[in-house]
Amino acid sequence: MSLASVQNINFEYPRKRVLKNISFEIEEGSITALVGPNGAGKTTLLRCMVGLETPISGRVIVNGIDVHDRPRDAHRHIGYLSDFFGLYDSLTVRQCLTYMAWCHKLPLQNLKQKIEALAEEVELTGYMDQKAGALSRGYRQRLGVGLALIHDPKCIFLDEPASGMDPEARVHFSALMVRLKNRGMTIIVSSHILAELEEYCTDMLVIRDGEIKSHIILEEHRAAQEAVLRIGLQTTDQKYIKIIESYTGVSGVRIAGHSVALAFNGGPDRQVTFLKYLVGKDVPVSEFTVMQKSLQAAYMELAISGDDSGLQKMEKAAQAAESKAKP
Amino acid sequence: MIIVNPEFHRYLWLNFSPIRLIVPPIVLGLLFYVLAAQPDEFPWQARLFKPALFIYFVVMFLWGSYEAASAAVSDLGKKTWDFLKMSSLAPWSLTIGKLFGATSYVWYIGLILLAVIGLSYGAALDTVKFQYIREVAPTPVNLLIYLLLATISGHTAALFMGTHGLQLKKQGIAASFIGGFLVSGFVFSITVGFNLQSLVKEPSEIFWHTLSVNQDVFLIGSILFLLFWMMVASQRTFREELQYKNAPIVLVLFLATFSFYISGYLDNNRYYATLDAELKLVSKIYLSFLIILFFTYLATFKDATDLARYKRWIYAWKAREWRHFFENTPGWAGCVLLLVPAYIFLILHAGVVDVPARIWQPIFSFSNLAFISALSLFVLRDGLVYHAVLLGKIERHKMFWIFLYLFSAYILLPFLASLGGEAHIAAFFYPIGDMSFVSACLPVFMQCFLAAIGLGYIVKSLRA
Structure with missing residues (x-):
């Protein structure tokens, strides 16, 4: 109300x-x-x-x-x-x-x-x-x-x-x-x-x-946001990377040493499923961290962009969440 | 605990610590004891009268005016004003609380001094030195009433002037403090003072409208009347600051009562008594018209500084929100509400108004319709120019441009014109009463037209 x-x-x-x-x-x-x-x-x-x-x-x-x-x-x-x-x-x-x-x-x-x-x-x-x-x-x-x-x-x-x-x-x-x-x-x-x-x-x-x-x-907004995941691997064999990349909702995979950072479209449930999938595929996961974008980071994104695109992104995310919430 | 007024109570907390309570009676007691102990031809009580009166002036007129002037803007300086604005404190509570709360400690000392003055009055007036006071204040009660009136008037004036600082968000109090002190001094002078009172108190009976009133009663009544309006003015300013809307209804009431009050003095004029009933009425309306026109001029200047109010007024008009429209009506419009019927009345009695000036001479220098019409147009012209300058795009030194305009319009241009020796163009620069209606009004009407075009241009650019 x-x-x-x-x-x-x-x-x-x-x-x-x-x-x-x-x-x-x-x-x-x-x-x-x-x-x-x-x-x-x-x-x-x-x-x-x-x-x-x-x-x-x-x-x-x-x-x-x-x-x-x-x-x-x-x-x-x-x-x-x-x-x-x-x-x-x-x-x-x-x-x-x-x-x-x-x-x-x-x-x-x-x-x-x-x-x-x-x-x-x-x-x-x-x-x-x-x-x-x-x-x-x-x-x-x-x-x-x-x-x-x-x-x-x-x-x-x-x-x-x-x-x-x-x-x-x-x-x-x-x-x-x-x-x-x-x-x-x-x-x-x-x-x-x-x-x-x-x-x-x-x-x-x-x-x-x-x-x-x-x-x-x-x-x-948080629910609708793409989470950034950091996955630590014991070995960064190319086949493991391909398994990760092929999973639905994964994008923007970047490798840094033994870590893989990626954008993941999905909430906590899907993240659990994704982790289970990786373990099931014998991917040597040593770390699985969800890096949620902070309010400050979200706002700074808007401020740095200098235009409204960041804001529009946030609005879209909010709208997406809203439409998701609708039956 | 009894709470009379939160603001008053706050000042009591601030002003009255045990030490501050004890100090004044001890210091004054010692001082008066020393004075009473001095060997003198007069009884000891008589020796206290003058010092007590002098200390009263310093404490109540000077210190009190300072405290009252500070009270209005003190919350701005302390940045506590927002808390008060968000509270449920009523404007009258705030006005009374500040007026008597801020000066409460001064009053504490003042009441001790009043007691000494009252007790020493009889003995002092038995001496040759102070006998003249008996003529203006025959009893101690008279003297104490006059002192109280002078004090409250000064404090109220200081508070009222201070509230303008509050509106302008300026914390300076020098002008309001001096103003309050001068008002106290003036009221004291016309009541018990030794120079001005003879001017005010002659003759012993005052003829006001159809009444014959005792001079002392009339004087006290007049002071109370003006005191009331000063308090109302302070309350209105606090009211506005507390987010109430001040529609010009109270201004209209003030102008109606004030012009009625002033025009009543005409009955006191011996030439006026010779006029017939119609001319008497017309002359009172004529005088009232001039008074209201003067306040219209002041209101125009004040309103020209409030662009937001005009915008709210126009928005309310467009949205057909009549209550908002009424609440945001500028003060000059309220004045015009009184001016128009008075002017129509004068037109309808043009034959009487235009009675040759010889009858009017003792009361007015100018007395015809052409004069007041031209004067009204000059007020309109200046009002339009003030609005054009103050609402316009000049960002800085606006008062300088206003001053330059007034200097040019009323001094420089008339002087330059006079060098050409063309006396008949005087109507371009001043309202003139001794010429025809058209000759007096047409030049200033043309100037109004030009000023209106200028203002129209400014309004257009504001819209853009």
Whole structure:
């Protein structure tokens, strides 16, 4: 079921159209990565989606509410953390959370317990009486997320949330995203760190020059992707190579020393069958590795190609997966 | 815990630590003790009055204005504005919370000083030195009310001017701080001040429309009226920042009440009293028209900077989304809603409007239909030029080009024309009232036509 719907959004800064007729849907419970080069319009799109910028035309519907028609109603269901957010440094973590709860007009009964529970969720329990200004980058980010989550929104928009964090803080942040995902929250996150997005994202929106180039459902994409297999052989006798090449779905065989790299069109089941086939044909297999293309690699393929062919490839893969899924 | 206003409460957290609570009473107490202990011919209470008043000015007018001016833009600097915009905080809560929260510590000190001023008032006024204050503030309550009004007016003005910085995403507060301080000083001067009050408070009864009002009551009423609109203006800016749409309905209400308020002063003019009822009404509408035209000019300039709003307006028109169309209506259009009926009224009473200027002379320098028609066309011409420049493709130094236009149109070209000695071409450069309708309006009408062509070209290029 769709939780958010972006319909024909156009946005301009003076004499520069930043978003061009953008439309897409966000499924409830999904985690969508918004990726694209700098200046592509990611931040503007997020700000339009949460109602902080008003597009010149188009609509954003979140949980059935038009964000620009009824921003205050919509904000009850939306949490947002901007890329360069600030905190009230002179207030303690507890005061920051309490203040934001008041601003959201949360009921006063059980507010204290609610704030404690939220602090536990974002791992800030031990820092409640510390001034926000004294927190490290990672903890500031947790508090930022906490402030965005204080009113139990249905979906949360995070703009470059992991930028500037050290590796340990990033691990904690990824774990927090996974926890929120497990709670069923819908998350839209823009980031450059695709390796981390891969851990928890379900969808990827590719934006470039103010246009959505592709909306990929990652699970389907992975299923539809040609796997790259690396097969280690004890001897690279030509007859074994021919056996491998003759198998249906194998292409692009390359030999490097005792290893054979090849593209294999098929999911895990077919890969098992292929391995059984090789063993049955007495091929001396010493290694059988599936090298799945990472999100980063897929995105880089698009970025390096410089045109849309890579994107089209991804779209085709997604479409193929979609058609496969149809009865 | 009772929460009156989250924003106010946040400022209480920030401003009131135990040390900050203790320091002002101790410091002020010591200061006043030292002053009271000085040997003097006056009773000790009288010696506290002037220093307390002086410290009050410094703390409330200066420091308070600074805090109020900072409050509007502080969230921009801290980058916390997005959190507030995403919250359910109402614009009025935000306005009141910032106005009284940011200045809460200043008020804490100010209330101590007000207490000292109030307690020392009687003793001070018994001395020769301060007797004149009794004339303008016969009781301590009068004085305290005037001080409170001056303070709140200044703080509200500082906050209101600061909200413009918020809209422009600029954090500078010098102008709003000085503005707030000046407003406080001005209100104090016209109420208890020793120079301006005689100008404002003469005669002792104010005739306003058909009412005869006590001068003090009228003064307080006028300050409250303007204070209310300054608060509304701040609230409207916060409202806009919180993603509410500001249709020009409140602007129309402000103009209607403000022009009604100002035109009421005509009854206070002794020449006005000699006019017949029809001429009285016409002159009030005439004055209101000029006031609204002035605000139309300001609105035109502001609207010309908001290209996105025009685009949303046009999209809404094309999509027949009338609510969006109404919400995105520029301010000048709201002003025109009032101007048109007022102008029609004046045309219908042209015979009265064009009564020779000698009757009007004490009130207006110009008084005929040709003048206000030409003036309206000049506003239109400048509005078209502002839109052409500010919406156009000039990327940088737009204000320089606007300044150059104004300098050329109103100073340079008239000067060059005057060298030729052709006095009759003055209507090309200024609205002139003492000539025929066509002679006054045709030159500026032609200029409007040219400006409209220029703007049309700009709009066409924007579409492309």
